Amino acid sequence: MTDIDKSRLAGFYRQLQRQAQDGGYFLNPDSGFAMELAESLLINQNRYGYQACPCRLADGERELDQDIICPCDYRDEDLGEYGACYCALYVSKEVAERKKQAGSIPERRPPDPADRAKRKPVPSAPGTGLSGLAYPVWRCRVCGYLAARDTPPGVCPVCHAEKDRFELFMPGGNTR
């Protein structure tokens, strides 16, 4: 269906695999499926100049598509809640080990660009100090890695300790 060069695709797929592994992420264990998505990412790279999410309609302007450049802003939340990102290129450990199956999941990205902007972290208001954090900060008890997001990472990208080794370091966002 495309003119994506086979060796370029193979190299890109290996790169995705390596990056996922290094960061404590997992690609879909169905390599044919993951390869189709990798190819679509390269198609979008050619088309838009950046790797827009294959399963979402890109605007074509980088600024407006910022949140859906792969890996998108919604990946980790979807991994935590559904065990797969929206396209299912990235999956949870359970899905990677075929204990669970990834399927089509609801879209989390707000359709209105104004609502997308609201999702972005806001700096704490002057004088409120750390209590005004937009996101809670999680600390890996093993290596000290800090992550400011709603939930701790599935696996620590630095030392690969699992999710339950994270502790709440600074409250913010929902945990306030």
Added chain:
Amino acid sequence: MADKKVFLYALSTCIWCRRTKELLTALGVDYDFVFVDTLQGAEKEKAVAEMARHNPSRSFPTVLINGTVIVGFQEARIRELLQK
């Protein structure tokens, strides 16, 4: 099944849209579709606006089966609606 009217809003790069097309083909359904990402300008805007009336979240695939809207690749739901 020829009496069922099926239309699909899809993206050419979307794997769940591809799975939906494959399912419709496997079920032997006659369907029309549009790859919204391959349209330009006014045509693209028109397709998105039209789709948004059925699916305000503007996500793909959006399938219309005799006026029933199915959002995402929902195999069981599609089978159910088409095999009735």
